[in-house]
Amino acid sequence: MHFAEPLRLQSGASLRDYTLAYETYGTLNAERSNAVLICHALNASHHVAGVYADQARSEGWWDNMVGPGKSVDTNRWFVIGVNNLGSCFGSTGPMHRHPDTGEVYGADFPVVTVEDWVDAQARLLDRLGIDTLAAVMGGSLGGMQALSWTLRYPLRVRHAVVVASAPNLNAENIAFNEVARRAIVTDPDFHGGHFYRHGVVPKRGLRIARMIGHITYLSDDVMNEKFGRSLREAVGQASADPYRYTTQDIEFQIESYLRYQGDKFSEYFDANTYLLITRALDYFDPARHHGGDLSAALAGTQARFLLVSFSTDWRFSPARSREIVSALLRNRREVTYAEIDAPHGHDAFLLDDPRYLNLVRSYFENIDTPEAA
C-alpha cells in the first residue's frame, strides 16, 4: 500500500511516499470487527503465515500460531501482517530511494520508533477500512508495538496480546544492541551506511551482530542441551585427544551453529535496518514521559490484555512482563498473564509449546466479535 501523505515521526522528521508491505489471512467480516493485527520483531516481516504458490512449506514466522484451525484461527479472524518502515523485507527502508533526491537512503533513512510504526500501521488500517482491531498481537519487539497500540489508539484496540516482551530495554539489552551496532558500523564495508554505492555489504559486522543475537535468544539450558561442549563430528571422533589446538578452526558444535547463523543472516539482512530496529528497541519506553512511572503511562489504555512470558527468557525475562501486568492491574485493567515454563529462552515465543499455543487459542476463543464494529 502506497502512502503519499507525509508521516510525521517521533524524531520530528517526516517520511513521505512510502510503501507498507502487508499480507492478510482470512476474511474481514461485514461488521469489520474481526481484524487482528500481528506486529513483527527484529528479523521478521509481514509474511506471518501461509504458503506462497511456489513453496512446499510455509516460511511464515508465526505459521504455527496463525492459520485455519490454529490458535489465531483464520477461519474466524481477519489477520493482517505488516512489514515495518525501515525494514528490508518490502516496506520502505534504507535500501529505497529518497523521493526528493532519488538517492538510496542508506544511513539517511530517518530513525523510526515503535510509535512511528504503530502510526503507520494505523494508517494502513484506515485504508483497509478497519476502525477497531479485535486484537493486536506481537512477541518481543512486536509485543512493544502491541502495547504501544493500546496507548496511542486506546479506542481502536479491544485486546492486546503481548508475548515475551518488556516495558523497555534494560542496560544489558541496550549493551548487546550497542555491541552489535558497533560491529556493523566499524566494518570497513559499512562506509558510513552508504555501502550500497560501493557495491559491498558489511557482512563481517552483520555476522557478529547475528551471533550475539542468537546467544541472547537461547537459554543457557537449551544451549547446554543442544550443543553443550560437543565437538563437531568430524573432529570429535578423530582420536583420544580430539582437540585440534587451533584458535580459528571450528571445533565445538556451538561455534559451527553460530557461524552458520551469522553467515546466513549476512546474506539477506540489511545493515542499516539492523541499526534502525535495534535503536527502536532502545528508545521504546512509554514510562519515560511519566517520570518512569509505568502505571501512570498505562493509565490511558482501554484494551484487555493477555501477557505471556517464558521462564528461561533472559532477554525479556518474566519479571519484565510482570512489571506490565502490575502496572495494568494498578489501573484496574483486565489482564490475563501466563508464565510458561519453557526451556528455550526468548526463542520460545516462536516455538511449538502446546501450553502456550493452547493458551493463545483459548484467549482468542473468548474474544467476541460485536455485531457493530
Add this chain to the structure above:
Amino acid sequence: MHFAEPLRLQSGASLRDYTLAYETYGTLNAERSNAVLICHALNASHHVAGVYADQARSEGWWDNMVGPGKSVDTNRWFVIGVNNLGSCFGSTGPMHRHPDTGEVYGADFPVVTVEDWVDAQARLLDRLGIDTLAAVMGGSLGGMQALSWTLRYPLRVRHAVVVASAPNLNAENIAFNEVARRAIVTDPDFHGGHFYRHGVVPKRGLRIARMIGHITYLSDDVMNEKFGRSLREAVGQASADPYRYTTQDIEFQIESYLRYQGDKFSEYFDANTYLLITRALDYFDPARHHGGDLSAALAGTQARFLLVSFSTDWRFSPARSREIVSALLRNRREVTYAEIDAPHGHDAFLLDDPRYLNLVRSYFENIDTPEAA
C-alpha cells in the same frame, strides 16, 4: 626467568627459549613452606599487587587481596605472581620472535592450555627452589589453573583457592568466546594473525571482543543500578525529548561505558593473545579424560580446597562451583565453600567485598607452615 629447555605442550608442539615474567611479594621462609602462587585470568599479569617506584597507587589486579596485613598477608606469605605463556604482558607470547626463524610468532605461536601454563609455573617454582606450595590461588581462569595444579602436581599443593571458576566452560561461555574471536579474526587489520608485519592492530575486533566481555563480567542488576537507561548527561538535559534519534551517536551511558572500555583495551591488548587465552578457556575440561565424570577426574587431588562463588555471577555461576565442591566431597576431600551474595556479577572476585576478603583472610590464617617443607 629464561628457560632454554623445551616445554612440551598438550598439543604436541614444544616451546623453547621462553621467558616467564614474575613478581614476588614477601619473603620465602627458611623451610620454603610459605609460598603462595597466584594465577591470573584473561586480562591480567604477574603484577598482582604493590606499587612500582614511579607510581602513586597500585595497578596490581589483586592489590586489595594481597599485601602486608591483607587477606593474603605478605608479612607471612611469599607470594608469586606469574604471567602466563602467550600473554602480552611480559612472558613469551605471540609478539615475540621464534628462536629458530627470528620471525615474530604472531598466529604461529602454539596454542597453550591451562595445563601448559601450570607446567610452566611448576618449572618456575623448581628454579625458585620451591617444592611445595602452601597454596595456589586464582579467580576465573586463574581458578582453573589452581584446580589444574591439584591434578597435575597433587603433592606440590597443600591448599587450592578457587574463586568464581568452573570445571569447564558451558556452551554459552564458548559462544561468547567464539563471537569475540570472530570479531578479531574478521577484522581486516588482523591479516591472519600477522598484523605486526603490516604495522597495524585489529582494534575494531578487540573493541568488540572487550565490549562483549564486559557485558558478561557484570550482572544484570549492577548494570541496571550503575547505568540503567540513563542518558549521557550532555544529551539527557537537552529537552523534553532527550533522544537524539540517531543510530550511531552515544546516547545511553551504558554505550559510553562499553565504548570506553573497548577503546582502552584495544590500545594495549594483543589480538593473538586474546585468541589464545579464550581457547585455553574453551579447552579446559579435566573431566573429559574420564568420560565427563568430574569426581573421577578429581580423584587424584590431595590438596585442601577453598571455593568461592558469587550469587550474581552468570558467567561462572555458583552452580558451576558447586559441581567442583560435590566432586571433591565425593572423593572425601576437605572443602570449604562459600557463596557470596554480591550484586557485581563475575567482576565481584576482583572487588572489595568485606565478607569475601575476610573469608579468604580466615582461610589463610588457618593454613599452617610446616617446619619441614
